[in-house]
Amino acid sequence: MRHRRIPEATVARLPLYLQALVTASDQGTETISSGGLARASGVNSAIVRKDLSHLGAFGTRGVGYRVDELVDEVSEVLGLSQDRAVVIVGIGNLGRALAAYDGFDRRGFRIVGLLDADRSKHGSELEGRVIEPVDQLEQIVRERSVTIAVLATPAEHAQQVADRLVAAGITGLLNFAPVHLDCPDHVSVRNVDLSTELQILSFYEQLAAAEPSPGAASTG
Amino acid sequence: MRHRRIPEATVARLPLYLQALVTASDQGTETISSGGLARASGVNSAIVRKDLSHLGAFGTRGVGYRVDELVDEVSEVLGLSQDRAVVIVGIGNLGRALAAYDGFDRRGFRIVGLLDADRSKHGSELEGRVIEPVDQLEQIVRERSVTIAVLATPAEHAQQVADRLVAAGITGLLNFAPVHLDCPDHVSVRNVDLSTELQILSFYEQLAAAEPSPGAASTG
């Protein structure tokens, strides 16, 4: 079943598989079965097989999948072979933590700009990069071929910054501000909201106070 | 259709509605239609109506929903009326940012402990709280009635810390470490992983390089 139209649910799981696969590879494991990968990723083994069949990865019956081969295959499908220029807008507590996060480079995401509206922050260094004025957003996005932006501004400015980013040509947006962003269809938006997650946990806590075991897991 | 068995997908959207509702309330809006709430939350209006019908909230036909009433109703269902004690384990860059995040208190999540394994951090202050040794995890969880833990440790320690938290009685876990945590069914786990989100964005970027508009949105 080679090729395209990979279901959204599958796409959301590929990064989890990749994590497990890289770990397995680091430990010297050469092959892994759908059951093994399933256990390591917290899903059902039939799902693993179906997901992998969507990308045409062929395992060996009676054996499993070659770890290295799968790492390559999944990376390829996720587009991790080419590297992508990323800007972070909003260098508060969270923005600072994100700038320091080493998971960016490790998978081909190159941070090429740290922008903030606060004049007093301009010019100061962070992780070897200078903080630049958000006024220059458009030039920076164009000149540095930025395709993905991380939004860590206060909620009240998020939409207008998003509009400018989109107008400047960004097509992927990772939004940490606790607001819904209205963006054109050609832009992919992923939202990460602490307070949303806590509230979901709260709901299941509340349930457990009466009934037996629920449980919940989410997009990483 | 009063009461229980609220679908998981609905639960995941309630915090979004709440956000939109609080914003509307702050602006003095008294009633809101399913369409209005849908636009503000980025979903379809039929979904809003079905979701709200699950919690038995009654709107007024021809008018919509009373904003204040809905805020109360949704908060109640999410269990936000009682406040919950939270610990953050792992006070690195991310942990520090989380400790400073003001969204915790605003909805009844009280941070009652900041724990780290690094001896040199113990005793230092952060946001008015002292950083304590992770060795005391069990006592802290029990004595301060902690039910939710935020895990911001390095990936390699996450599972063992999770095991200890669970053993100590935690039932909700917000995991920022990029690993799958194996926890008993009675514990709810939500994963937040930057690198996963970036990879999902990367996939859709890659698609757009050939075809027309996809798009993706996620649990906040």
Added chain:
DNA sequence: CTTTGTGAAATCCTTCACAGCG
């Protein structure tokens, strides 16, 4: 005339179960 609440249809996702290959 507007907007809710909801059955019924459509779509998407997961799980089962097994044929068939190595």
Added chain:
DNA sequence: CGCTGTGAAGGATTTCACAAAG
């Protein structure tokens, strides 16, 4: 034998569309 790959069944979620209420 063990394990993949996949049709078919089973669930869950979303969307449609409309009757009924204010």
